[in-house]
């Protein structure tokens with residue numbers, strides 16, 4: 001499996017606090033079948049995390065890769081960010097302050113949980129207009145997605161991909177996110193499932209049970225598409241496929 005959303009860029013946000021914890025998270029993911037992880041710290045969040053791309057973040061990725069090599073944990077670490085999407089996002093991607101997943105055309109973007117639908121669509125459209133394919137992180141967690149039936153179709157029509165959090169499928173983010181994630185699965189509108197892991201204990205990067213859940217409740221092919229095939233296509237800047 002490949003995990004395109006994980007907070008292992010230690011000491012940058014509310015994810016792994018230090019290198020040791022990040023290594024512990026990757027080791028756990030490896031034991032449970034994950035072979036590649038994008039390090040996606042929150043960034044450009046007003047009043048919270050800035051984390052603009054540069055030497056500090058890059059060095060953390062390099063240090064994490066070296067620590068994994070030393071401990072013989074063969075998990076590929078990809079660069080990325082979980083970008084708080086604003087009207088400035090396209091400009092900041094263009095000038096290098098923000099980066100996409102593994103320097104592909106796919107930026108991972110998030111919104112305020114109470115973002116207005118039209119405002120989200122406008123921001124997503126501005127990214128698509130510049131040639132990006134936004135990967136919307138955990139759409140099932142936004143109020144406008146639970147409240148407006150056509151929101152997920154609108155985002156797909158704009159040209160976005162939708163990344164469900166593994167915890168939502170298990171009901172860990174409340175009823176609304178649970179039902180919204182299940183609806184996305186049933187409508188076959190999900191493009192990827194990721195861990196959005198923040199720690200080795202709670203919200204972990206273990207996606208094995210997620211794979212099993214999707215196999216049991218949907219199909220093996222769907223699990224493979226969401227946890228392996230499409231994530232790989234995104235990281236390699238290839239077109240994704242629908243189920």
Ligand SMILES: [Fe+2]
Pocket residue numbers: 005006007082137196
């Ligand atoms: Fe996240």
